Amino acid sequence: MILCDIGNSFYHFYKDGEIFKESVDKTPQLFNKKIYYISVNNSATLKLKESNNLIDLSKRINFNTSYNGLGIDRVFACLNISNGVVVDAGSAITIDVMQNSTHLGGSILLGLLSHKKNYNSISNKLNFDLNREVNLNKLPQNTIDALSYASLKSTILIIKDISKDNKIYFTGGDGQFLSKFFINSIYDKNLIFNSMIRVIKDNKL
């Protein structure tokens, strides 16, 4: 079975249990099987469609939300979670709250790596590599720590504020790293793919 979660920067593939990604800027490879997909990126979808047989899973679900314009990747990240907070930490970090299988709302933070790019656009003195080991219990004493502390702590504080005591489900490239800061959390790199597999089974596709 081949699944594809088409994002802003990457095609995220799942093929027979294996996971890999390809840049949307390149011509995607040719598969000789049908590909079940969800997408937030129309042009990348069209490119994949040129040489592959695609089946859109976004039409096959019921999802309760009042949120206007919720990305289909966020929908699928939340789809298997009845109660809890879902954090997908990539180039953006989305935080979504589920209660009794209903989506209550959510927020979109800048991803940890996006901070770096942005600081550098303010001043070339603010060019840095995120210090992931920065001490968050001590006031920073140099620029790299001052920037790392801000990026990390502001992210952690807003996730804490939104999640309160609820269980947090992390996914995405920085999900495992961020989950370390939260006791009541798990990291599941396949959160979206597992929802896609369930939708395929439920719909007998």
Next chain:
Amino acid sequence: MILCDIGNSFYHFYKDGEIFKESVDKTPQLFNKKIYYISVNNSATLKLKESNNLIDLSKRINFNTSYNGLGIDRVFACLNISNGVVVDAGSAITIDVMQNSTHLGGSILLGLLSHKKNYNSISNKLNFDLNREVNLNKLPQNTIDALSYASLKSTILIIKDISKDNKIYFTGGDGQFLSKFFINSIYDKNLIFNSMIRVIKDNKL
């Protein structure tokens, strides 16, 4: 008396009680008086120096800190504050903690407007104007609110976390707006210029 606080994007001038700014990308105007200045921007300083008589105030102060590479604008924002937290909210937002006239450390956040630019670089769907009226007590229900909530709330939470119950002194373009979210705070648009004036007096310049 003419003062100039030379930043990454602007010359911030103080002339006989009046305040104005000029882009560092343009040729600065010619003044026929000496200009007392501080600067974090060497090339802009050289440009101002070409046709004006400049006096650097950065060498005229004593400032206690263990922070390595603290920007001179942050030093001057803190210089008049014995105890409290100093927040300069511009293209970056700096947060610095003073206790008994000693600088204990600080952090550097992305400015509120910087968030906007950065979201847009992740996806053109994330192009938005910050909704400064977003309800911070309710989970967002659309993209603009989701982004505005994240920008504002992450900024407010980390300032709260660092400042605890200490008094907060806000300055900079977004200082007045942010100060509204903190009871024990004041906004002083002239925090840096007032320090510069004091240094001039103390040094009998």
